[in-house]
Amino acid sequence: MSTSGRTAGEDALSASDIAATLRDADFVRIVAHADGDALAAGGLLARACATAGIPFQVSATSFPAHRTDAGDDELVMTVGGQGGNVTLPEHTRPTSVVAFDVATELGGSPDPVLALAGAVAAGVSPGAGDTARLLDTADLTRRPGVSTPTEDVADGVAHSTLLHAGFSGNAGAVQAELAELDLPVELDDDAHRKIASLVALSVAGPEGATPRAGETVQRALRPYELGDDYPFATLGGYADVLDAVAQEQPGTGIALALGHDARAPALDAWRTHSKAAHAVVRNATTGRYDGLFVARTDDAPVVTAARLLGDFRSPEPIALVVTDDEAAAVAVGDRGIDDSDSGPQSNSTAGSDSNPDLVDLGNAMRTVGSRLGGDGTGSRRRGYARFDADAKEFLSAFREAV
Incomplete structure (x- = not known):
């Protein structure tokens, strides 16, 4: 054509x-x-x-x-x-x-x-x-609180991938924290503010949290509410489920995006995906290199885990999560990242022609994935690869590429 x-x-x-x-x-x-x-x-x-x-x-x-x-x-x-x-x-x-x-x-x-x-x-x-203009057309109402896909706050906060805290992935732990707030049965604006404060402090307060964590968690606060015509309670919760289900169960994600009744399986996939991603951030073996923070794990939703690592834990400008057959990387900040064009790039180099020291993560993943018997994809600020090698071999090749 x-x-x-x-x-x-x-x-x-x-x-x-x-x-x-x-x-x-x-x-x-x-x-x-x-x-x-x-x-x-x-x-x-x-x-x-x-x-x-x-x-x-x-x-x-x-x-x-x-x-x-x-x-x-x-x-x-x-x-x-x-x-x-x-x-x-x-x-x-x-x-x-x-x-x-x-x-x-x-x-x-x-x-x-x-x-x-x-x-x-x-x-x-x-x-x-x-x-x-889309927000004007949608005419959504914003309220205090936290963006969640469900009305059950403990469930929503525990499984959100818009944040990472000590209780992430554990609805029981969130429920225990909420019990300390003495909230009313019917949550009003003041109650939602208390929940938002709890979440913000839990995300930004731990010793391992980076300054970026306190900034990033703002994305999860002051949600736009959705009405009964939508499968999820808030706009941020809707986005969270879409991203998780696209990786965890693409078929369910397509049904959801087409407007079919896929709420229950989508939420199940979201919870499964979230628990696994948060577990990586909490439990994976980590290493810090010049410009690179790495989490090595056996099996994980690497794309979401890398995003969480970058948003809430990485002290370096690139965060990488790697297993023995796949990996994902994200740019944490602007240092060392060529952000002049975030679109997919050619396979020519890992840097830019004008400044070879700048990193293009998508090209780096394509280069390394192909070299190790697989493939890679992504943009300048994020990348994903599958490969036929162990994590140590991939990490060595990736460090060389970036």
């Missing part, structure tokens, strides 16, 4: 261009990266295709580029990854925001809350940048 390899970046295809391409397709195959932002984007695009009468299929995977071979009568669209006839890469805007604009151009009425949840999963604060 003439659109082969084209992206929806700022200087490439516009939303109207993409909508026109989708409208002309006989069949659209949407391949989303396995993260909350891309999953929400895939759901928005799929719903728009359904409204416009365009046959479609949607899937989610850690390596979208592996599923981009198109048949004669189909158009392949990758979301948050590379390849396909049309690509919505992770760029300076969340893919869910771009997908919302494409869906609007297709003539539908896309859900601004789903788009906002995707943006929050991508790390964007609601109301920042292009999400401001």
Whole structure:
């Protein structure tokens, strides 16, 4: 197709261009990266295709580029990854925001809350940048407290991956902490403020917490409430579940993004995912190198564990979680990271042409993954790899690459 390899970046295809391409397709195959932002984007695009009468299929995977071979009568669209006839890469805007604009151009009425949840999963604060207009359209109410997907505060706080504290992963421990606050049965604003203060102090107070922890936990506070039309209680909770289920059970995540009743299995996947990720941050063997903080573990949801490690525990600008067959890395701060373009990059180098000392984590993962019999993916600020080697061998190769 003439659109082969084209992206929806700022200087490439516009939303109207993409909508026109989708409208002309006989069949659209949407391949989303396995993260909350891309999953929400895939759901928005799929719903728009359904409204416009365009046959479609949607899937989610850690390596979208592996599923981009198109048949004669189909158009392949990758979301948050590379390849396909049309690509919505992770760029300076969340893919869910771009997908919302494409869906609007297709003539539908896309859900601004789903788009906002995707943006929050991508790390964007609601109301920042292009999400401001979505927040206006959604008309959500903000209250004191903590962002959780369930009305059960102990359950929500314990399993949230928007924060990490000593009680994370243990609903009983959270319940014990809440009992000390003498909260009313029906939580009012004052009660929610007490819960938020407890969470903030529990996240930022421990000896191992970094200064960044106190800043990052703000993402989990003062939630936007969602009404009965949505499967989860708050916007941040919705984002949290989307991101977890995209990695833990992609099929369930797709059903959720398409608007099907998948709340119960999605919450089960979220709890399982959260417990495992928090256990890594708490129990993994860690090591500190020049510019790199590493957690080695046997088995884990490495992407979420790396994000938690970077947000709440890493004293270095790059946090890495590695097992004997997969690894994930995140950029903790700006030092040593080339943030001029957060979109997927070529396989040429781990740094940038203008400054080879700057790190591109996606390229580093591609380089090391390929060298060790696997593959890698990611952007400048995050990366993921699967490989055929042990953790020690991967760590040595990764340190060399960055």
